[in-house]
Amino acid sequence: MNPQKGNPKAAIVYCLDPDIDEAVGSFLDSQGLHAGTFTRHPIQGGPLNIRDVEKSLGFVINYLGVRTIWLIGHVICRAMELELGKNDDDAHAQCLRGARSWCHQRFPSDVGVRAILMRSCEPNQKEQWRFDRLTYTGYVTIIRI
Numbered sequence: 001m002n003p004q005k006g007n008p009k010a011a012i013v014y015c016l017d018p019d020i021d022e023a024v025g026s027f028l029d030s031q032g033l034h035a036g037t038f039t040r041h042p043i044q045g046g047p048l049n050i051r052d053v054e055k056s057l058g059f060v061i062n063y064l065g066v067r068t069i070w071l072i073g074h075v076i077c078r079a080m081e082l083e084l085g086k087n088d089d090d091a092h093a094q095c096l097r098g099a100r101s102w103c104h105q106r107f108p109s110d111v112g113v114r115a116i117l118m119r120s121c122e123p124n125q126k127e128q129w130r131f132d133r134l135t136y137t138g139y140v141t142i143i144r145i
C-alpha cells in the first residue's frame with residue numbers, strides 16, 4: 001500500500017507542449033516528486049494561463065492537501081509567443097512573478113509556490129540539472145536538454 005496515495009505533495013502547473021513532457025518528468029523525479037505524489041495541471045503557456053486551472057488547483061489544495069505549487073515555464077514556448085508576442089527571459093520572469101503573486105492571493109498562506117524556467121542546454125549536458133539564479137527575478141532557472 002502506498003502511504004502517500006491520496007495525499008499528493010505538490011501541484012505542477014506547466015505548459016501542455018509535448019516537447020517538454022520528458023524534461024518536466026525528469027525534473028520532477030530529480031526533486032523527489034514521483035508518480036502518485038503530485039497532481040498535473042497542464043495548460044498552454046503553463047504559468048501564463050494559471051487562472052484557467054484555478055478550479056483544479058483549488059480542489060487539490062483544499063481537498064487533497066497539496067501545499068506546494070510548482071510553476072514551470074519553458075523557453076521557446078509557442079503559447080507565450082502567440083499570446084504575448086514575446087518569449088524572452090524578461091517575459092517569462094514577469095509571467096512567473098504574476099502567477100506566483102496570483103497563487104499567494106488566491107490560496108491559503110501556508111501554500112508555497114516555487115517558480116522555475118526550463119531552458120535548453122547542450123546535448124552533452126543531458127540529464128544534468130543546473131540551477132542558476134536570475135539576478136533580476138530571484139527565480140531558479142533550470143538548464144536542460
Ligand SMILES: [Zn+2]
Nearest residue numbers: 015017077078
Ligand atoms: Zn509552451
